[in-house]
Amino acid sequence: MKVLSGIQPTGRPHWGNYFGAIQQYIALQGNEQSFYFIADLHALTTVREADVLRQSIQDSALDLLALGLEPDKATLFRQSDVPEVTELTWLLMTITQMHLLEKCHAYKDKKAKGLAADAGLFTYPVLMAADILMYDSEVVPVGQDQVQHVEVTRDLAQRFNSLYGADCLVLPNAHVLDSSAKVPGLDGEKMSKSYNNTIPVFETPRKLKKIINKIVTDSKALEDAKNPDTCAVFDLYRLFADENQRQVLADKYRAGGMGYGEAKTALYDAAMESFGPAFEKRIELENRSDEVEDILQAGAKRARSKAREVIERVRSACGLVGKPAEL
Secondary structure: OEEEEEEOOOOOOEHHHHHHHHHHHHHOOOOOEEEEEEOHHHHOOOOOOHHHHHHHHHHHHHHHHHOOOOOOOOEEEEHHHOOHHHHHHHHHHOOOOHHHHHOOHHHHHHHHOOOOOOHHHHOHHHHHHHHHHOOOOOEEEEOHHHHHHHHHHHHHHHHHHHHHOOOOOOOOEEEEOOOOOOOEOOOOOEOOHHHOOOOEOOOOHHHHHHHHOOOOOOOOOOOOOOOHHHOHHHHHHHHHOOHHHHHHHHHHHHHOOOOHHHHHHHHHHHHHHHHHHHHHHHHHHHOOHHHHHHHHHHHHHHHHHHHHHHHHHHHHHHOOOOOOOOO
16 A cells, blocks of 8 residues: 655644644555655645744654654655656646646645735645655545545546546555544643644643643532543543543543542543653754754655656656656
8 A cells, every 4th residue: 555645834733633634644654655744735836834834844754753653664744855747747737627626625725815826836636646656646535625636636637648549646544543532622622723722732741740630621520420431631641541541531430529620630641651761852953953854865865766666657658758867
């Protein structure tokens, strides 16, 4: 199985990002082919400060490596280090019909809100299609809101293959990430940066404890029985705990005599046990920045080797003379 996914460098990960996507990306590494890229070209549609983007790219690499992505099981690289993807984007653009892009959610949503939508946002799905098709990807793990972009990719691949009478582009399939695990924020609503209710994955123990203590609960007294099924603290705790641990804490909720402070301490302890090693590993990696850069460069070399194979097929199919420059 050939897997590909891109991670936008537009902010540090929070618990919702990890349990909703990153954890599942890492579980898919080690397949026949696992490519994970930092989508810095995509980020240019929203990030216009060079220093901010450079730091975000570095942070994304550090975060993924610290959380368990292993370079010997998955290829990690920067999107912009594979120039073949921009060539494929243009070749796909020449056969992309306008109405296909006009139906895409990101463009429609921005336009509906009266916001300026530049050409980068409008053609964003074509660059995403090039990312996917560039590596003969068969499986693309995405959230439900990104399924449409995989469908656009399939449409473009089919159109290209039909127009040029060649089956040189592999049609991918979306692997919809499991979003059944509820990840509530500090206010009980869905954890999201736009709601300003997130809990960062990488936080110092002292700050993490303070953040967890801000989780909103009801006003029941210590001696009152409480309902774990309606409590954001318990919902978050269940993400870290096994079935036995969940049952023990749920019984304490229902029995009464336990305050929410004790539940928050249990959540803090579980989070530290889970993310503590990653936090320490990230600090180590920060002090070995040359090693991280070597990982990205090695990943780009492997990615370009595959990209060259695909772009040669595509060039030949559409009649371009010559081959890409040597690596």
